Amino acid sequence: MRGGATSRSHLSRRQFLEVGGALTLSAMIGPRGFANGNEVDLRTVRDKTLRFIESVRVAEGPYGRYRYAAGCHAPTLYSSTYAAMTRHLYGDLASLTATQRAEWVEYLQSHQDDDGLFRDPVIFDQGWYKGDPEWCGRRHLSCHVVTALACLGAVAKKPLRFLDPFLEAAVRPAGPPAVSPPSGSEASPRHAAGGPARRIQAAGGLVTWLEERDWAKQPDFVGNEVLNLGTLLQYARDFQQDERCRRAVTELLEWMTTHHLSEATGVWGQLDLNMPHGLSRAVMGGYHFWLLYFYDRVPIPHANRAVDLCLKTQNQRGGFGQGVHGGDPLCSSACEDIDSVDPLARLMLASDYRRADIRAALERGLAAVLINQAPDGGFWFLREKAFRYGHDQLASTASQGAMFPTWFRTLTLAYLGQALPESVVGRVDWQFCDCPGIQFWRPEPQ
Numbered sequence: 001m002r003g004g005a006t007s008r009s010h011l012s013r014r015q016f017l018e019v020g021g022a023l024t025l026s027a028m029i030g031p032r033g034f035a036n037g038n039e040v041d042l043r044t045v046r047d048k049t050l051r052f053i054e055s056v057r058v059a060e061g062p063y064g065r066y067r068y069a070a071g072c073h074a075p076t077l078y079s080s081t082y083a084a085m086t087r088h089l090y091g092d093l094a095s096l097t098a099t100q101r102a103e104w105v106e107y108l109q110s111h112q113d114d115d116g117l118f119r120d121p122v123i124f125d126q127g128w129y130k131g132d133p134e135w136c137g138r139r140h141l142s143c144h145v146v147t148a149l150a151c152l153g154a155v156a157k158k159p160l161r162f163l164d165p166f167l168e169a170a171v172r173p174a175g176p177p178a179v180s181p182p183s184g185s186e187a188s189p190r191h192a193a194g195g196p197a198r199r200i201q202a203a204g205g206l207v208t209w210l211e212e213r214d215w216a217k218q219p220d221f222v223g224n225e226v227l228n229l230g231t232l233l234q235y236a237r238d239f240q241q242d243e244r245c246r247r248a249v250t251e252l253l254e255w256m257t258t259h260h261l262s263e264a265t266g267v268w269g270q271l272d273l274n275m276p277h278g279l280s281r282a283v284m285g286g287y288h289f290w291l292l293y294f295y296d297r298v299p300i301p302h303a304n305r306a307v308d309l310c311l312k313t314q315n316q317r318g319g320f321g322q323g324v325h326g327g328d329p330l331c332s333s334a335c336e337d338i339d340s341v342d343p344l345a346r347l348m349l350a351s352d353y354r355r356a357d358i359r360a361a362l363e364r365g366l367a368a369v370l371i372n373q374a375p376d377g378g379f380w381f382l383r384e385k386a387f388r389y390g391h392d393q394l395a396s397t398a399s400q401g402a403m404f405p406t407w408f409r410t411l412t413l414a415y416l417g418q419a420l421p422e423s424v425v426g427r428v429d430w431q432f433c434d435c436p437g438i439q440f441w442r443p444e445p446q
Contacts (some may be wrong), residue, residue: 004059005159018252040370042424049410052377052401054081063096064104068389068403069396070376076393077111077120080104081144082407085439088151089414091431105154110146113138116160118145128390132375140230143437146235150435160236166206166229166245192319197313206248207255215260219269220281223288226256227437230292234436245254249296257301273309276322276329283313284324287339294346295436304353310340311354314361318368326382334405336379337369342423342438345419349443366416366423369409374401381405411439418443 065075086219108124117138237245273279319332378401381387389393417425432441
């Protein structure tokens with residue numbers, strides 16, 4: 001098993017984000033954007049964040065149970081993972097007693113099903129989670145749980161048996177040998193001499209599953225689905241020593257590099273990149289795919305084009321939203337921000353390409369992220385807007401912070417800190433987790 005912690009993680013969240021309330025811009029926002037982020041005291045931001053997280057912890061019973069926001073009454077597994085990951089970023093898990101750590105790990109482990117995925121009975125098969133969708137269901141939740149366990153120094157107890165169908169080898173029925181398809185056309189039906197395709201992927205196999213995704217119209221949705229599966233393949237390979245997953249991850253990355261990817265733009269799908277929503281959704285999809293490459297230290301394809309598009313997503317106020325979430329093109333969501341900040345921060349350190357432009361964009365983005373801390377110390381998903389993450393026990397009002405955006409915006413600050421070492425966030429000793437998913441940082445050259 002590879003070590004967990006090291007020192008210096010949705011179908012697109014597009015149509016499913018339920019938001020309400022009016023946006024109120026404070027006096028900190030000028031015509032060119034938000035105030036300088038370096039004027040903020042990060043110690044205050046950290047202290048307020050950790051106090052908020054403690055305020056939603058369930059004090060009774062075993063340690064590690066958290067509510068999503070002040071108005072929620074039931075602890076949820078997602079919220080527990082957000083707490084572990086955020087506290088780890090700030091180095092706060094070191095304050096746990098041995099008993100608290102053990103109880104927290106046991107709480108997380110107790111939610112694992114026999115197929116290896118994790119289930120929260122509070123939300124399972126309800127709201128967005130009805131039918132256990134691949135973008136936000138148990139696969140998505142499980143990616144968060146395994147990272148939280150790694151932050152706490154533990155590994156999922158049960159093997160990820162749900163992966164077995166994706167690891168089946170292709171079968172070739174008796175008949176004429178298949179003709180090799182032209183380069184880059186593997187996703188199209190194959191044709192054998194004298195008849196239809198003979199090479200058949202085993203039912204549920206990885207390539208068959210990839211071919212069934214809606215890459216053209218919904219690359220942002222597919223991004224969530226593919227990241228969920230790819231993360232758990234990487235996790236089973238590295239933390240549970242399932243060597244079958246090694247070849248599967250290689251196959252996954254090679255397939256993505258040769259299918260549905262535009263060399264001219266560096267992103268997947270056929271969205272109209274001249275339209276703000278199409279541009280934003282394409283980058284949000286790309287973010288999820290790129291993470292799988294970044295974790296395995298595989299250079300992402302057409303990296304310079306990816307930089308160009310990520311930079312284009314920045315709006316006039318410094319955030320990286322184009323109104324996909326919430327409708328206001330000047331009010332960027334926690335997802336929209338990190339989906340551009342993460343790849344820009346990594347690529348800035350991997351290449352000289354447009355480095356000055358990236359630095360300037362990230363400096364503006366820093367203030368746009370910091371302005372989203374709510375009065376209770378948590379963070380807003382969309383500034384001063386209510387947000388429902390698919391279930392009543394994952395909901396917050398316009399005046400409340402919530403656990404998901406608190407984690408995601410803190411993680412965004414951590415990535416900004418790696419790219420901007422002289423900034424207020426660059427002086428924080430961020431603790432990353434060397435686990436597949438979203439919360440890793442691998443500074444070695446690709």
